[in-house]
Structures are given as structure tokens and as C-alpha cells.
Amino acid sequence: MTDFQQANRCLVAKDYEQAIRLFLRHAANCPSEAAQAYAGAAECCGRSNVIKAPISAAPGIVLVSQGDRQGAEYYFRLALQADSKNSKALWGLSELLPESSEERRGLLERSVEEQPGTLNLVALGDYYRSTAKDLGRAYSLYKQAQEHSPRDQTAYLRLSELCRRMGRAEEAKEWTHRWREAYSRKRRVDGKG
DSSP states (O other), X not given: OOHHHHHHHHHHTTOHHHHHHHHXXXXXXXXXXXXXXXXXXXXXXXXXXXXSSOEEEETTEEEOOOOOHHHHHHHHHHHHHHOTTOHHHHHHHHHHXXXXXXXXXXXXXXXXXXXXXXXXXXXXXXXXXXXXXXXXXXXXXXXXXXXXXXXXXXXXXXXXXXXXXXXXXXXXXXXXXXXXXHHHHHHHHHTOO
């Protein structure tokens, strides 16, 4: 069994420290797979708990768990140095950066280019809607997300809300109606209807 395979087993078993060691050793021994290994190490950092004892964050709010965001960012960046098109690292790093960050937008653009999916299409649409105030681009991305995954509610809701915001009430109603139809078909297919 390779270090990478053992690291993935440790990841599943939540032995993050050992998984990171194995991922890093694999990256050093197999440079052609370094991006995947670094992205795995970043995932371990994100899942690990760096809080040793509960911390009062605000009145009535106590943190009991928090991932190692700095470690995750470091390893995602190493993964992108090894392979600038690594989809896991593009998405993972984008999730760590501030929502209005230009770097985040660039990562999401590259992520969509490499492997479009509902999550990254919607996240990029959210950026264009909220930060760039480019409602046309946001609409296009949400529509692409809806076409990519016609049974996922997220894009329908974004399209409906965006159309209302743009003063297109009838189209907003149409997106809501289309979601209800898709949901109805989904329930029948899943055996819940």
C-alpha cells in the first residue's frame, strides 16, 4: 500500500497528524502526485481540531472545534504550485479566503473552468451578485449551475431571488415553479412521493 493510500485511510479514521505525515512523504517521493498529496494534507488541516479547550468567542458562544485554516491554506497553495489546475486545491483555497477577495474570484473562475459544478458555479455567481454587482454574470452562472444539476434547489432559489431583484417578477415566479416541478420529479424518483 502506498503512502497516499495509507494517508487516505488515516484521513477516514480521523488520524489527521499521521495522514499529514504520509501525504507529505508521498509528495516528496512522488512529485507527479504532489498536488493531490498536498491537497489531502490541506483537507486534514481543515478537519483537525486545533482548539485544545473550549474558548469563549463572544457572550453565549463557545468554540469547541476549529480546523487549522493556516495549515490548510499553506498546503492548498503548495498543491497549486505543483499543479495550478488541481480542482480540489482551487476550491479548497477559495473557501478559506474572504468572500469579496479578488484572489478568491480568480480561484473560483479557474475552478469553474477546470471542473464546473453546482458549488463553484453558485459561489462564483454569489461573488458577481454581491461583490462585483454584475447581476447579468451572476444570472448566467446560476443558470449554468441549474443546468448542471437540475435537481439541486440552490440554483433555482438564487435565480428566483435574482430575477426579483432585477425587477423580473414573472421570471422569478417561473424559476420557483420550475423548482417545484423538479422537486416533485425528484421525490417520485427517490421513492418519497
